[in-house]
Amino acid sequence: QIAVANAQELLQRMTDKCFRKCIGKPGGSLDNSEQKCIAMCMDRYMDAWNTVSRAYNSRLQRERANM
Amino acid sequence: QIAVANAQELLQRMTDKCFRKCIGKPGGSLDNSEQKCIAMCMDRYMDAWNTVSRAYNSRLQRERANM
Amino acid sequence: QIAVANAQELLQRMTDKCFRKCIGKPGGSLDNSEQKCIAMCMDRYMDAWNTVSRAYNSRLQRERANM
Amino acid sequence: MDPSASGMGSVDPRLRHFIEVETQKQRFQQLVHQMTELCWEKCVDKPGPKLDSRAEACLVNCVERFIDTSRFIVKRLEQTQKSKAGFSESLSD
Amino acid sequence: MDPSASGMGSVDPRLRHFIEVETQKQRFQQLVHQMTELCWEKCVDKPGPKLDSRAEACLVNCVERFIDTSRFIVKRLEQTQKSKAGFSESLSD
Amino acid sequence: MDPSASGMGSVDPRLRHFIEVETQKQRFQQLVHQMTELCWEKCVDKPGPKLDSRAEACLVNCVERFIDTSRFIVKRLEQTQKSKAGFSESLSD
Incomplete structure (x- = not known):
């Protein structure tokens, strides 16, 4: 349940961020350059999500070790 | 219950958006031009809400027809 | 329960606001000037929270008196 | 036939009052954070x-202007909904 | 072993259907507000x-482009997850 | 008399532990999304x-500076609350 909710939250935030970044004025279709932008944006967003996840995890582990 | 929650959500988002748009520096009262701006803003926001609702609905129906 | 949830909400919004305001480009440590900025920011944010709380309270009491 | 209201029917009135007061407090607090x-x-x-x-x-x-704006919008919304019912229908749909 | 699904097992099918429809409506409404x-x-x-x-x-x-974007992302995400499982693992962790 | 705690009293300790771990995971995930x-x-x-x-x-x-900021704020808040109780009173009001 939590994994699903988590994936949905990621999806929702990513869609919002990449739509704002890649779609200037919404036209009659999602053109090729917009699709490329969205693909790149979502890859970078997931990279960022993974990096943040790892950094936060390692921080928590360092803190636990110091307790 | 859902209809009430839905109306409250619309109200809250509309109040926030129109307050930000119409009240530059908050003064000692809600003056006439601010009231006009809010009235216009809320009408347009509800127009937008209705248009978005219809467009999303028709999109979902087209998708269902294609399944 | 509510008091705890309330304090957490205040904490979360304050952290977000003051981090955005005081940390331009995140560096290798929280330096002295950043710490001073955060301290000042959180004091002013709590002042604002208290002022807003009081103003809203007095407004509600005035309205009740007029009913 | 409001399910939450009927669910509350068998509840001790004092607990019910407590819940109502707590819910109001929570709404107050939420608006304070937002404002x-x-x-x-x-x-x-x-x-x-x-x-x-x-x-x-x-x-x-x-704070005063925000509450004014909120009251103004609710009042005007009630007047509009009386004259044309189209909006309220699409909302409760 | 989905706890909510097993919890739903003893529920009247008509109530169950009602809840599902209401949940869908709510999701629809939430997305309308967001868009x-x-x-x-x-x-x-x-x-x-x-x-x-x-x-x-x-x-x-x-609205059309936002839904396109959402569908595009979900589709591409499913393809990516098939080829490399690293992301899905870290997500369900 | 914390209602949620007393409600947990009759719960199997293993389920209780499971819920606590899940709640922590959820908080972790929420913060990851926010950061x-x-x-x-x-x-x-x-x-x-x-x-x-x-x-x-x-x-x-x-991430490191955000956690630093969060820890700094909590620490300073605890110190301030010890010296003047006005803020904590208005909060729990």
Whole structure:
């Protein structure tokens, strides 16, 4: 349940961020350059999500070790 | 219950958006031009809400027809 | 329960606001000037929270008196 | 036939009152957080060593105008919904 | 072993159907609110005496492109997850 | 007399532990989403073909500084609340 909710939250935030970044004025279709932008944006967003996840995890582990 | 929650959500988002748009520096009262701006803003926001609702609905129906 | 949830909400919004305001480009440590900025920011944010709380309270009491 | 209302029927009236008061408190608090964020952005651009009287006055006005705006919108919405029912129908749909 | 699903097992099928429909409605409404806010920012800069045809067309396009974007992302995500499982593992962790 | 705690009293300790762990996981995930959004804005202005080492380092620093800020605020808040109780009273009101 939590994994699903988590994936949905990621999806929702990513869609919002990449739509704002890649779609200037919404036209009659999602053109090729917009699709490329969205693909790149979502890859970078997931990279960022993974990096943040790892950094936060390692921080928590360092803190636990110091307790 | 859902209809009430839905109306409250619309109200809250509309109040926030129109307050930000119409009240530059908050003064000692809600003056006439601010009231006009809010009235216009809320009408347009509800127009937008209705248009978005219809467009999303028709999109979902087209998708269902294609399944 | 509510008091705890309330304090957490205040904490979360304050952290977000003051981090955005005081940390331009995140560096290798929280330096002295950043710490001073955060301290000042959180004091002013709590002042604002208290002022807003009081103003809203007095407004509600005035309205009740007029009913 | 409101399910939550009927569910409340068998509940001790004192507990019911307690829940209602707590719910109101929570709504009050939620609005305080929302207004603090909004009015902070409008009135406190650069946090100084103390909250000066201008920022303080701006915050109070900001709360008053926000509530005015909220009351104005609700009142006007009720008037509009009486004259044309189209909006309320699409909402409760 | 989905706890909510097993919890639903003893529930009257008609109530179950009612809950599912209500949940879907709620998701629909939530997305309408989200898209209204987003597309309002993109399409209605200065609210005028009426919603002109250009803003109206922009709003419709905005909804269509937003759904396109959402479908595109989900589709691409499913393809990516098939080829490398690293992301899904870290997610369900 | 915490109602949720007393409600948990009759619950199997293993289920209780499971719920606590799940709640912690959820808080962790929520903060990851929040920090990703915030640090994405600070560090990844224009998404390129890959996440370069500068953006990567900025993201790691951003997480570390955000946690620092959060810890700093909590610590300072505890100190302030000891010296003057006015704030905590108005909060629990």
